[in-house]
Amino acid sequence: MDEVKVLHIDQFEEQGGTLNFYCNDFKSHLNDHFHSISHAHKHDFFLTVVFTAGSGTHEIDFAKFPISPGSVFMMSPGQVHSWTFTDDIDGFIFFHSQEFFDKHYAARSIYQFPFFYSTQNSPGLQLGSKQVEKLMGYFEELLKESKNQNALAYQKLVTLVDLIYLDLSNWYLQEPTHAAIGAGGYSAKLRELGRFIDENFVENKSAAFYADKMNITTKHLNRIVKTTLDQTTSSLILNRVILEAKRRIVHENGDLSQIAYSLGYEDYAYFSKLFKARTGFTPKGFRAKYK
Numbered sequence: 001m002d003e004v005k006v007l008h009i010d011q012f013e014e015q016g017g018t019l020n021f022y023c024n025d026f027k028s029h030l031n032d033h034f035h036s037i038s039h040a041h042k043h044d045f046f047l048t049v050v051f052t053a054g055s056g057t058h059e060i061d062f063a064k065f066p067i068s069p070g071s072v073f074m075m076s077p078g079q080v081h082s083w084t085f086t087d088d089i090d091g092f093i094f095f096h097s098q099e100f101f102d103k104h105y106a107a108r109s110i111y112q113f114p115f116f117y118s119t120q121n122s123p124g125l126q127l128g129s130k131q132v133e134k135l136m137g138y139f140e141e142l143l144k145e146s147k148n149q150n151a152l153a154y155q156k157l158v159t160l161v162d163l164i165y166l167d168l169s170n171w172y173l174q175e176p177t178h179a180a181i182g183a184g185g186y187s188a189k190l191r192e193l194g195r196f197i198d199e200n201f202v203e204n205k206s207a208a209f210y211a212d213k214m215n216i217t218t219k220h221l222n223r224i225v226k227t228t229l230d231q232t233t234s235s236l237i238l239n240r241v242i243l244e245a246k247r248r249i250v251h252e253n254g255d256l257s258q259i260a261y262s263l264g265y266e267d268y269a270y271f272s273k274l275f276k277a278r279t280g281f282t283p284k285g286f287r288a289k290y291k
Contacts, residue, residue, distance in 0.1 A: 004080055004251035007036060009045045009097055021157060023094035023139075023146050026051065030089070040082040040251065046110065047075040047095040048164065050127075050135060054089030058082075060123050062246055070127040072135075074115040074168065079123065080247050092139040096161065104158045109191075113165045114172055117191040119198075119240060120229055125172050138164050186224045189214065193221070193236075201240045202264045207233035242278045245271075249283050250290045256283045 012022045012033065026049065030037070040059075049072070056067040060081040065073070067085065075081065077098075101110045111117040115125070127135070142160045145153045196213050204210070210233065211221040218233075225233045241263055248259045257268040260283070265271035276282050281289060 004247070005036075005039070005041045007041050007043045009043075009095065011036065012095075020045075020097035020100040021094070021146065022096070023092070023142050025143070026089065026091035026093050029093050030085075040080055042078055042080045043075070043095065044077050045095045045097050046077065046101075046116070047073075047093070048168075049073050049091060049093040050132065050139070051089065051091035052132065052136070053091070054086045056083060056085035056089060058124070061119075061243060062250075063122075065124040068126075070129070070132050072125045072127055072168065073123050074113075074125070075123050076116050076119075080251065092136070092143070094139075094142060094161070100158065101161070104155070105162070111191050111195070113169050114187075115168070117187070118194045119243065120236070122177070125168065125175070127171060131167075131171055135164065135167065138167075186228050189216075189224050190228050193225070193233075197237055197240050201237055201244070202262070205234075205237050205241065205264065207237070210237070238274075238278070242275065245275060245283070246279070246286065249287050256287070259283070 009020060009022060024032070051067050051071045052069055054067070054069075058065045058067050058071070058073060058081065060073070060075065061079055065071070067083070067089075098110055115121055115123060138160050142157065142164075145156050145160065192214055193210055196210050200209070200213075207221060208218050211218040214221065222233050225231060225236055229236065245259065245263055248254070248262070249256065252259065256272075260268045260271035263271070265274075272282050275286070279286060
């Protein structure tokens, strides 16, 4: 299998001269960019898509989600995904860079939204017809303003995106499995931990390292992770390692021992045993499954 491609926002046509933002109805998006998005890929931008017709399957980092009218997916940079659809698929899609959001909300973070702040959080949500109807009102305005070149259009785009994310967050946290991850006073610390793990998991796999980075005790860090995610800090770190291992094993053609080494494991036998304990497959077996 070929190495997974990283898609950049400037590969997609800019509408109305709007830098770092793109939106379209999904059928047009699929027709215009079929060759770029028809195979497994990842992005360097945030993506939201809602489906209003058709069906199919959306695979995101090896988790499979059904597609049906009302399915919404909110994806962060770096997530690997692929999809299959019926011919009548339709909906709406938009994506933007982190700069697009941060430039206008300096005191807030894009990672405050529960579907973005942790790799533990599901990227999928199933909405009812009334929720979709409300969302589509925003989306229609978004598409109209993306083609508008007046001075206020860009500011309105950011406001509409924020409104969409706020409503999606409210609906997301109404789901019992999502609420457990998104609620509580430890959310900011969990987001901080997730960011540090993403930046350091190859070289550092101990809870003590991350506790020190966050200026708290290891005991307190373990309490935060146990309360919010019902797992240990070590397990959370290992989950991130295994996710990256899956990506590289399937989407890179390199030697498996070299992949293990690139993730910080000099002993391939140990890495293979660890990987199998987490996935049920050896690295070789996992690669064969997805070829």
